Amino acid sequence: MRRSSVETKAVILAAARERFAADGYDKATIRAIAADARIDPAMVMRYFGTKEKLFAAAAEFDLELPDLAPEQAGAGLVRHFLRTWEADEGLQVLLRTGVTNEAAAERMRTIFGGQVMPLVIDLTGDPERAPLRASLVASQLLGLALSRYILKFPPMVAATEEELVAWLSPTVQRYLTGP
Amino acid sequence: MRRSSVETKAVILAAARERFAADGYDKATIRAIAADARIDPAMVMRYFGTKEKLFAAAAEFDLELPDLAPEQAGAGLVRHFLRTWEADEGLQVLLRTGVTNEAAAERMRTIFGGQVMPLVIDLTGDPERAPLRASLVASQLLGLALSRYILKFPPMVAATEEELVAWLSPTVQRYLTGP
DNA sequence: GTGGATAGTCAACACCTGTTGGCCTACAAT
DNA sequence: ATTGTAGGCCAACAGGTGTTGACTATCCAC
Numbered sequence: 001m002r003r004s005s006v007e008t009k010a011v012i013l014a015a016a017r018e019r020f021a022a023d024g025y026d027k028a029t030i031r032a033i034a035a036d037a038r039i040d041p042a043m044v045m046r047y048f049g050t051k052e053k054l055f056a057a058a059a060e061f062d063l064e065l066p067d068l069a070p071e072q073a074g075a076g077l078v079r080h081f082l083r084t085w086e087a088d089e090g091l092q093v094l095l096r097t098g099v100t101n102e103a104a105a106e107r108m109r110t111i112f113g114g115q116v117m118p119l120v121i122d123l124t125g126d127p128e129r130a131p132l133r134a135s136l137v138a139s140q141l142l143g144l145a146l147s148r149y150i151l152k153f154p155p156m157v158a159a160t161e162e163e164l165v166a167w168l169s170p171t172v173q174r175y176l177t178g179p
Numbered sequence: 180m181r182r183s184s185v186e187t188k189a190v191i192l193a194a195a196r197e198r199f200a201a202d203g204y205d206k207a208t209i210r211a212i213a214a215d216a217r218i219d220p221a222m223v224m225r226y227f228g229t230k231e232k233l234f235a236a237a238a239e240f241d242l243e244l245p246d247l248a249p250e251q252a253g254a255g256l257v258r259h260f261l262r263t264w265e266a267d268e269g270l271q272v273l274l275r276t277g278v279t280n281e282a283a284a285e286r287m288r289t290i291f292g293g294q295v296m297p298l299v300i301d302l303t304g305d306p307e308r309a310p311l312r313a314s315l316v317a318s319q320l321l322g323l324a325l326s327r328y329i330l331k332f333p334p335m336v337a338a339t340e341e342e343l344v345a346w347l348s349p350t351v352q353r354y355l356t357g358p
Numbered sequence: 359g360t361g362g363a364t365a366g367t368c369a370a371c372a373c374c375t376g377t378t379g380g381c382c383t384a385c386a387a388t
Numbered sequence: 389a390t391t392g393t394a395g396g397c398c399a400a401c402a403g404g405t406g407t408t409g410a411c412t413a414t415c416c417a418c
Contacts, residue, residue: 002365002414024279026205030406040367045407098330099278100203105330113332132334135326136346139335143322147314151277151284153292155311156318167315171350181384181395209376219397224377 009047011037016044016058021089025055025097025104055097059107061090063115070123074173077119078165081141085149095145112138123177136175140168188226190216195223195237200268204234204276204283234276238286240269242294249302253352256298257344260320264328274324291317302356315354319347 003011015036019028030051034041048054063084068076085091094111098104116134121127144164148156156164182190194215198207209230213220227233242263247255264270273290277283295313300306323343327335335343 005365008365027279029404031404041406042368042408043366046366051406096278099275099325100206108330109332132338132342132346135332135334138332139322139326140319140350141322142325142330143318143320146278146321146325147318151287151321153288153314153317155314159311163311167311167354170353171319174349175346184395187395208374210374220376221378221398222396225396230376 005047008037008039008043012039012044012047012054013057016054017089017093020055020058021092021096023096024099025101030054052103055093055104059090059093059097059104061088061094061107061111063111065115065119068119068123070177071173073119073123073176074171075165075169077137077172077176078141078144078168079161081144082161082164085145091145092149095142095150112142120176133175137172140171140175144168184226187216187218187222191218191223191226191233192236195233196268196272199234199237200271200275202275203278204280209233231282234272234283238269238272238276238283240267240273240286240290242290244294244298247298247302249356250352252298252302252355253350254344254348256316256351256355257320257323257347258340260323261340261343264324270324271328274321274329291321299355312354316351319350319354323347 012033016028016033019033019036022028023032030044031041033054034044037044044054048057066076066080094104094108098108113131113134116137117130120130120133120137124130124133144156147153148159148164191212195207195212198212198215201207202211209223210220212233213223216223223233227236245255245259273283273287277287292310292313295316296309299309299312299316303309303312323335326332327338327343
């Protein structure tokens with residue numbers, strides 16, 4: 001079969017995102033990704049050069065935080081995070097591999113540091129405690145993702161979005177703006 | 180050199196715990212563990228049979244939750260968790276590999292489900308919501324470990340034990356006994 | 359129709375993995 | 389001193405990994 005270059009590249013990237021998200025960096029082999037894309041492993045190298053570059057492309061990700069009213073920032077963040085996680089595999093890719101891969105961990109740090117911190121400063125006007133506040137928020141949000149989507153604690157899997165928002169919002173709100 | 184059988188086995192196990200804790204299951208190779216223990220890789224197989232069995236031995240772990248007064252359960256849990264994490268590599272081993280390994284994830288579920296849930300029932304007398312409460316506690320505690328020890332968010336690394344306890348206790352306390 | 363570019367395949371490479379069996383070698387009991 | 393046992397090492401296996409280069413097949417422009 002013969003496809004256009006950009007089409008094939010997109011197919012490979014989609015397969016890579018799925019595999020990386022499901023298995024992490026090491027277990028997601030080039031051969032498996034190529035098989036998913038119904039293509040020869042050599043094509044993956046042709047289009048992306050190296051496994052690391054393919055990973056970098058697959059882990060492209062942006063939190064895209066919306067504007068949030070100060071008193072609803074906690075609830076808004078939790079809800080936004082849950083939906084982003086389910087809509088975009090990028091976060092899952094990063095978490096699954098960030099645990100054993102320093103480069104992915106670094107990206108995680110810049111994503112949360114770089115995107116949540118400005119929100120905190122905007123909400124509190126206090127740049128000094130903003131880094132810690134942002135990290136606390138990240139700790140709860142990533143703990144949520146870990147227990148619900150990765151480790152799959154049954155009660156977390158069974159909970160509805162609204163239940164989780166109700167339980168976690170006060171926590172996140174306090175980390176953002178509380179004493 | 181010649182050591183006693185039990186001695187060598189202990190040396191191997193110690194090296195394995197370190198390697199698994201630092202690198203996770205896949206990247207911690209038998210050869211690397213053997214090199215750390217200054218021994219031939221074949222010895223590892225001789226004493227533990229297989230890599231999976233070696234991992235099972237290295238991931239042996241118990242939370243050993245203490246008795247906690249109801250109104251200090253949150254603070255007590257956070258402090259106990261932090262100290263356990265730093266004293267025993269078992270938790271780190273489990274988290275690093277549970278992210279990409281179903282067997283380790285299962286152990287994680289039974290450890291937190293099986294040990295935190297009774298505490299919740301004891302504190303609240305409400306068995307119905309106990310599983311969700313325990314999972315929420317786990318989400319925050321594991322999120323703490325993830326951001327501080329694995330992803331190494333700088334503000335979380337820099338924070339003192341007391342600061343972290345102060346920030347996280349209200350959260351954990353509310354998950355345990357709050358509305 | 360013919361040429362050249364471009365999508366795709368194949369087979370092999372060098373390396374690393376867990377795992378195995380045979381071979382030493384030091385010790386303790388006889 | 390001899391022997392049996394148990395700790396330890398070596399070399400190799402079979403399979404899987406990322407990566408490479410030569411080769412084929414298809415399309416489009418002329």
